[in-house]
Amino acid sequence: MSRKLRVAIIGGGQVAETVHASYYLTRSELELVAVVDSNIERAQSLANRLGIAHAFADADEMYRQCQPDIISVCTPNRFHHQHVMQALENGCHVMCEKPPAMTPEEAAEMRDAARKAGKVLAYDFHHRFASDTQFLREQVVAGTLGEIYVTTAKALRRCGVPGWGVFTNKELQGGGPLIDIGIHMLDAAMYVLGFPAVKRVYAHSFQKLGTLKHSGQFGEWDPKTYTVEDALFATVEFRNGGILRLETSFALNIEPVSVMNVEFCGVNAGATLFPAHIYQDEAGKLVTLSQRESADTERHFKSMRAFVDHVLGAPVSIADAEQGYLIQQLVAAIYRAAESGESIEL
Structure with a gap:
């Protein structure tokens, strides 16, 4: 791999810090570059605690400035569809917290968008x-x-x-x-x-x-x-x-x-x-x-490891978009x- 994959997290709450960010920071192949949260103070606080370079209140601005390869979606359930679709449109692989979305129709659209983009979409059914x-x-x-x-x-x-x-x-x-x-x-x-x-x-x-x-x-x-x-x-x-x-x-x-x-x-x-x-x-x-x-008891990190390894090309099983839809x-x-x-x- 010629360069590290750039990772951004959308949603600055507990699971973003204790699971997603904490795992990404253990991988030498990744660079955690940004946190996005509608509450900019929360995003900045998380970035400061973990030494992440950028904090944003607006995801569009984050995509323009940081051009990430991987996105973790850790927002309330209502916003999963919006943030996953936006990440896929920006050419990113996505790890989304459960549930996939609010409705099966949204989950199906997310699955289809991931297939069309040729990107990995996984859910944290750890x-x-x-x-x-x-x-x-x-x-x-x-x-x-x-x-x-x-x-x-x-x-x-x-x-x-x-x-x-x-x-x-x-x-x-x-x-x-x-x-x-x-x-x-x-x-x-x-x-x-x-x-x-x-x-x-x-x-x-x-x-x-x-x-x-x-x-x-x-x-x-x-x-x-x-x-x-x-x-x-x-x-x-x-x-x-x-x-x-x-x-x-x-x-x-x-x-x-x-x-x-x-x-x-x-x-x-x-x-x-x-x-x-x-x-x-x-x-x-x-x-x-x-x-x-x-x-x-290491279920969370094993879920994150499977996602990252899959993105990097390893033939490992993930909780994929089709199973998320089901x-x-x-x-x-x-x-x-x-x-x-x-x-x-x-």
């Missing part, structure tokens, strides 16, 4: 990059579990409404726990299963606690402006006859503080994702076939089912 997830995917392909007919994905918090950002604003986020944390376990489950074709979905959502409480595990929020669901439960039917049950919440009266895991029930064996554990029953006793001692389509169908009270065919 749980699929855990060693646990990769191991279980290999075991599913090898047939260790046999036919998997029931999968249960849980992304639950007892009282974990984010007290920062715009997570309680439906207009800017598109939803609550489903589109924020539930989407992560949904993606991990679909990845392990090999993205089976979906037949229909059923769902129920609730807004019971977020408008009553005002503080919890992740700080305080204003119940008067809380416009997202605080719990959602869905069943996804696959065309192969299997089902996936999804449970997700920001606030729900459960015993554990949080649950982020997926369970797979197959004809030959069952499995739990974090940490990866494959087991079966023999005469009423649980027999472990294989087990990791602890769950992989997940966005499924999330939208779940929300429609919950709102209508009817099943949604896909």
Whole structure:
């Protein structure tokens, strides 16, 4: 490579600093040249802390001055489509935070634009990059579990409404726990299963606690402006006859503080994702076939590494634009089912 690839980050919040910028700074092949945020003070503060040369409030000006090769999009969900499309139009590869967009139509347009531009578009569905997830995917392909007919994905918090950002604003986020944390376990489950074709979905959502409480595990929020669901439960039917049950919440009266895991029930064996554990029953006793001692916690950086390596030409798997579209389509169908009270065919 004759020169370093120039990287800019759009959105100067927590994930931009702790994940995207922090990883880019570890790569000698990259040069982190700019931060863009509508709040110029926040952009400048992040640039100063990390020694980044430029800070901008306007993305157009950043593209004119810095001519980046790679863009990370770390803005609220509502702006993902706009910023990804702009980056692709400027000839950049893009790593975008999840979810891809607000609607499947936007995600499809982003996918098509990336194909037309011949650029990499990846999404930070980082749980699929855990060693646990990769191991279980290999075991599913090898047939260790046999036919998997029931999968249960849980992304639950007892009282974990984010007290920062715009997570309680439906207009800017598109939803609550489903589109924020539930989407992560949904993606991990679909990845392990090999993205089976979906037949229909059923769902129920609730807004019971977020408008009553005002503080919890992740700080305080204003119940008067809380416009997202605080719990959602869905069943996804696959065309192969299997089902996936999804449970997700920001606030729900459960015993554990949080649950982020997926369970797979197959004809030959069952499995739990974090940490990866494959087991079966023999005469009423649980027999472990294989087990990791602890769950992989380096998922974020592994996701970023896969994206950068892919941009540099390595034959590594990423959470690509097509899979991002499929997940966005499924999330939208779940929300429609919950709102209508009817099943949604896909």
